[in-house]
Amino acid sequence: MNPLIFTTILMTVLLGTMIVMMSSHWLMIWIGFEMNLLAIIPILMKKYNPRTMEASTKYFLTQATASMLLMMAIIINLMHSGQWTITKVFNPTASIIMTSALAMKLGLTPFHFWVPEVTQGISLTSGLILLTWQKLAPMSILYQISPSINLNILLTMAVLSILVGGWGGLNQTQLRKIMAYSSIAHMGWMTAVLVYNPTLTMLNMLIYIMMTLTMFMLFIHSSSTTTLSLSHTWNKTPLTTTLILITLLSMGGLPPLSGFMPKWMIIQELTKNNSIILPTLMAIMALLNLYFYMRLTYSTSLTMFPSTNNMKMKWQFETKRITLLPPLIVMSSLLLPLTPMLSILD
Amino acid sequence: MMTYIVFILSVIFVVSFVGFSSKPSPIYGGLVLIVSGGVGCGIIMNFGGSFLGLMVFLIYLGGMLVVFGYTTAMATEQYPEVWVSNTTVMGVFLLGLLMEVMLVLYVLKSEEVGVVFKFSGVGDWAIYDTGDSGVFSEEIMGVAALYSYGVWVVIVTGWSLLVGVLVILEVTRGD
Numbered sequence: 001m002n003p004l005i006f007t008t009i010l011m012t013v014l015l016g017t018m019i020v021m022m023s024s025h026w027l028m029i030w031i032g033f034e035m036n037l038l039a040i041i042p043i044l045m046k047k048y049n050p051r052t053m054e055a056s057t058k059y060f061l062t063q064a065t066a067s068m069l070l071m072m073a074i075i076i077n078l079m080h081s082g083q084w085t086i087t088k089v090f091n092p093t094a095s096i097i098m099t100s101a102l103a104m105k106l107g108l109t110p111f112h113f114w115v116p117e118v119t120q121g122i123s124l125t126s127g128l129i130l131l132t133w134q135k136l137a138p139m140s141i142l143y144q145i146s147p148s149i150n151l152n153i154l155l156t157m158a159v160l161s162i163l164v165g166g167w168g169g170l171n172q173t174q175l176r177k178i179m180a181y182s183s184i185a186h187m188g189w190m191t192a193v194l195v196y197n198p199t200l201t202m203l204n205m206l207i208y209i210m211m212t213l214t215m216f217m218l219f220i221h222s223s224s225t226t227t228l229s230l231s232h233t234w235n236k237t238p239l240t241t242t243l244i245l246i247t248l249l250s251m252g253g254l255p256p257l258s259g260f261m262p263k264w265m266i267i268q269e270l271t272k273n274n275s276i277i278l279p280t281l282m283a284i285m286a287l288l289n290l291y292f293y294m295r296l297t298y299s300t301s302l303t304m305f306p307s308t309n310n311m312k313m314k315w316q317f318e319t320k321r322i323t324l325l326p327p328l329i330v331m332s333s334l335l336l337p338l339t340p341m342l343s344i345l346d
Numbered sequence: 347m348m349t350y351i352v353f354i355l356s357v358i359f360v361v362s363f364v365g366f367s368s369k370p371s372p373i374y375g376g377l378v379l380i381v382s383g384g385v386g387c388g389i390i391m392n393f394g395g396s397f398l399g400l401m402v403f404l405i406y407l408g409g410m411l412v413v414f415g416y417t418t419a420m421a422t423e424q425y426p427e428v429w430v431s432n433t434t435v436m437g438v439f440l441l442g443l444l445m446e447v448m449l450v451l452y453v454l455k456s457e458e459v460g461v462v463f464k465f466s467g468v469g470d471w472a473i474y475d476t477g478d479s480g481v482f483s484e485e486i487m488g489v490a491a492l493y494s495y496g497v498w499v500v501i502v503t504g505w506s507l508l509v510g511v512l513v514i515l516e517v518t519r520g521d
Contacts, residue, residue: 001516005512005516008509008512009509009512009513009516012505012509015505019502027499028498028499028502031499031502031503031506032502034506035502035505035506035509038506038509038510038513039509039513041513041517042513042516042517045517048520048521
């Protein structure tokens with residue numbers, strides 16, 4: 001793609017999300033979502049093969065439907081409150097429709113079916129943008145309408161997402177699909193605590209984005225998209241195997257790594273609100289996530305399966321230099337001792 | 347009939363929308379789009395919005411749809427699909443028509459429609475009458491306000507359209 005056009009379109013994706021996060025008028029928010037969707041389609045289709053086109057079409061259809069539902073919720077809100085300012089949505093019908101629309105944009109169950117298929121069909125860098133940057137805009141709107149969200153619907157979607165994200169990722173060997181199911185599960189954790197303490201949603205989003213960025217960059221660095229290919233990184237860059245181990249365990253939520261911080265805070269917040277069964281279930285279902293992360297680390301860092309000699313060589317192009325990778329790795333694994341600093345967030 | 351003119355126009359509006367969203371060939375879709383544009387213009391004019399209705403006719407039908415018609419005529423196939431040629435298209439069209447007929451009967455029977463929310467007619471654009479500068483209408487003031495208070499909307503919309511063109515060119519360019 002022409003570099004100038006590519007830069008323009010990438011900047012428009014950023015502009016779309018910025019407009020969504022900054023606007024106080026519901027119509028501008030809708031325009032921001034549409035701008036974001038329109039501009040990310042050519043980024044998803046950077047390589048011209050039928051898989052990417054199919055993936056971009058699926059993404060476009062689901063997100064456009066979600067935008068239509070969002071517009072309907074905005075208009076119902078307008079009819080009942082007479083104003084376009086972003087506040088909590090007072091009418092319950094509009095609130096439910098808006099929550100469903102934003103859940104479709106995020107990839108929560110029962111609207112999660114597009115996430116693995118779209119993530120698998122596009123390149124690793126596009127998948128990175130899809131799973132991290134595109135979650136910011138809907139989450140910011142959910143944050144702003146959080147006082148009025150129907151608790152039953154959101155908690156049902158969250159718990160089902162954690163279950164689907166964990167269970168669905170069990171049978172996958174393709175790394176992009178694994179990351180997609182991991183995204184579904186993390187979105188479930190984020191929206192579970194949204195009604196109780198929205199600050200923790202933002203904390204979880206921040207740490208999730210860091211960890212997902214790290215994982216994707218490690219995959220890009222070793223040019224691997226399958227588990228088998230990832231298990232050959234000991235040959236190319238042995239250090240990366242340890243880093244993959246640490247980051248994956250952090251994603252699984254193990255202390256003393258920083259991925260434990262959001263889960264700990266969320267469970268604590270939920271128990272403060274007298275719901276005990278819910279965080280227990282969520283923690284148990286997060287074990288499913290941990291299982292397939294562990295399987296990745298087992299084949300990548302912990303063991304070297306017996307193989308013939310030609311399998312031991314990994315074909316590589318020139319090593320990509322990813323400048324942001326070391327600080328990201330440090331941040332996605334060592335942030336746990338900073339947890340007392342969360343008291344400033346009030 | 348004149349008391350129900352908006353209702354009749356809105357029924358024709360929805361029927362033509364069903365007509366093109368059941369996806370016949372683009373030429374026939376453009377045909378019902380012209381009908382729906384004209385009828386939509388009539389609806390807006392019935393609420394007192396003469397300026398916006400004329401905008402629809404001039405810019406939408408006379409500008410954008412003409413360009414669309416020419417490009418579709420260049421790219422059309424030998425036997426374009428009509429509503430009755432393909433079972434799927436006809437089925438979707440009839441389904442849409444059936445839903446519209448049911449809605450029309452529901453509206454005619456009761457005073458207000460209460461499916462998801464209660465909806466009992468809309469108001470017109472207000473007309474202000476100040477003493478010195480005469481009568482001016484809310485609708486045309488809204489268009490003026492778009493360019494004064496709403497500069498940001500113009501910028502964002504203009505940028506979206508430009509990026510839309512870039513995206514479409516990029517997507518259809520191929521390798």
